[in-house]
Amino acid sequence: xxxxxxxxxxxxxxxxxxxxxxxxxxxxxxxxxxxxxxxxxxxxxxxxxxxxxxxxxxxxxxxxxxxxxxxxxxxxxxxxxxxxxxxxxxxxxxxxxxxxxxxxxxxxxxxxxxxxxxxxxxxxxxxxxxxxxxxxxxxxxxxxxxxxxxxxxxxxxxxxxxxxxxxxxxxxxxxxxxxxxxxxxxxxxxxxxxxxxxxxxxxxxxxxxxxxxxxxxxxxxxxxxxxxxxxxxxxxxxxxxxxxxxxxxxxxxxxxxxxx
Amino acid sequence: xxxxxxxxxxxxxxxxxxxxxxxxxxxxxxxxxxxxxxxxxxxxxxxxxxxxxxxxxxxxxxxxxxxxxxxxxxxxxxxxxxxxxxxxxxxxxxxxxxxxxxxxxxxxxxxxxxxxxxxxxxxxxxxxxxxxxxxxxxxxxxxxxxxxxxxxxxxxxxxxxxxxxxxxxxxxxxxxxxxxxxxxxxxxxxxxxxxxxxxxxxxxxxxxxxxxxxxxxxxxxxxxxxxxxxxxxxxxxxxxxxxxxxxxxxxxxxxxxxxxxxxxxxxxxxxxxx
Numbered sequence: 001x002x003x004x005x006x007x008x009x010x011x012x013x014x015x016x017x018x019x020x021x022x023x024x025x026x027x028x029x030x031x032x033x034x035x036x037x038x039x040x041x042x043x044x045x046x047x048x049x050x051x052x053x054x055x056x057x058x059x060x061x062x063x064x065x066x067x068x069x070x071x072x073x074x075x076x077x078x079x080x081x082x083x084x085x086x087x088x089x090x091x092x093x094x095x096x097x098x099x100x101x102x103x104x105x106x107x108x109x110x111x112x113x114x115x116x117x118x119x120x121x122x123x124x125x126x127x128x129x130x131x132x133x134x135x136x137x138x139x140x141x142x143x144x145x146x147x148x149x150x151x152x153x154x155x156x157x158x159x160x161x162x163x164x165x166x167x168x169x170x171x172x173x174x175x176x177x178x179x180x181x182x183x184x185x186x187x188x189x190x191x192x193x194x195x196x197x198x199x200x201x202x203x204x205x206x207x208x209x210x211x212x213x214x215x216x217x218x219x220x221x222x223x224x225x226x227x228x229x230x231x232x233x234x235x236x237x238x239x240x241x242x243x244x245x246x247x248x249x250x251x252x253x254x255x256x257x258x259x260x
Numbered sequence: 261x262x263x264x265x266x267x268x269x270x271x272x273x274x275x276x277x278x279x280x281x282x283x284x285x286x287x288x289x290x291x292x293x294x295x296x297x298x299x300x301x302x303x304x305x306x307x308x309x310x311x312x313x314x315x316x317x318x319x320x321x322x323x324x325x326x327x328x329x330x331x332x333x334x335x336x337x338x339x340x341x342x343x344x345x346x347x348x349x350x351x352x353x354x355x356x357x358x359x360x361x362x363x364x365x366x367x368x369x370x371x372x373x374x375x376x377x378x379x380x381x382x383x384x385x386x387x388x389x390x391x392x393x394x395x396x397x398x399x400x401x402x403x404x405x406x407x408x409x410x411x412x413x414x415x416x417x418x419x420x421x422x423x424x425x426x427x428x429x430x431x432x433x434x435x436x437x438x439x440x441x442x443x444x445x446x447x448x449x450x451x452x453x454x455x456x457x458x459x460x461x462x463x464x465x466x467x468x469x470x471x472x473x474x475x476x477x478x479x480x481x482x483x484x485x486x487x488x489x490x491x492x493x494x495x496x497x498x499x500x501x502x503x504x505x506x507x508x509x510x511x512x513x514x515x516x517x518x519x520x521x522x523x524x525x526x527x528x529x530x531x532x533x534x
Contacts, residue, residue, distance in 0.1 A: 162348065169361035
């Protein structure tokens, strides 16, 4: 469940935490697009590296590393499947370029995890809701969204308890072949889903009894406004995006094996 | 037998939940672990079946170090019933729910059938054999969860907050049930806030506070020990509260049992009448 730890917001103050969530989101999407644009390892490495200053500036290194560690399993999986299909496609032979391509695909995934992790680590669910509201998303939707985000860590904790409870009844999650392992998770998933549904019904009742939705037009104590830092990030975003698109169309990106 | 020596435990988040716990729980003992929220009660008992492994120190169950074995093999000796039955119920019928652990432990089908029937009758759940556990009431779900652990007849039974959400009648049934298990020589460990329940059972009581044991002894002594209870934020059982105030009238202070209280008061009253 450590991958969820990397998405859990903790209230601290840093230049990154204070940025406008809307701009941060645009930045994350820009990184996302840039990562999808490239299949070569060099630009992906650049994308990976340019995020590290953000992590350091925000002071969330430990949590961020934990989210990367959580993504490790999936990353290995992506690497191996890519390698496998390249190998089959090439008529059961493996070249250095295949290795590099698989590594690049894995790095692309890591970049995505990395940027989303930074975003969620430094943006409180409240700010996220506010950003949605001010972007004229109906309140029902923005509320549903922030609630979902807020409940991820709660569910992760619950999943841990359920796993403990089933392990205490002799369930061994890591036992058996691939299909058996997936089936092993049924005793964990069913209680998790049932309790999530129960919880949502309880939440709905609690909200109704506190007159949720009684007033159509809502006002906020805090408003979002753009500051200097936000414009800097916006500028960085534009540069990253423009540069990525320029390089994609006008420069032929060399692979590592071509360089050496 | 469970032996813990100098157990420290630190969660990944950095919180040190146990700060040097040493204790021995003998076979056939009935122990209640009490303390306020966050005292480390649940963290401690999770060490007894290997769900958590000590950061330093050691826990041995029947001489076996918990770090050197699996949860599954420890669970065969140590049954653990979690606080919330909804965290474990998942099967389509109560029967399958109770058979789940038995299948995991690799029992033969005939034995599974026998044990399921036995566990169901033990907790008077026979009529729900083919019912979905999700259709049952809260108290019944709690009993199914208990039955699903009792089914493999573990020597040591850990119950985390067994009385939460149970009405008085259910609690009384649970108490009698625990007593019955105890006469069979089972070791029982309960984690609870419910002083009245503990007072009625009168087991060995271990008080915890901030990851340490603050008091350990017989229920009658611990539950009337005002200082130790105050330290771990537990109120005295009602009977003990009354007798604490009757001190100056020559009554003993360490009374927690309703029957004993009645006898003492009746005798004093009769003396007055004469």
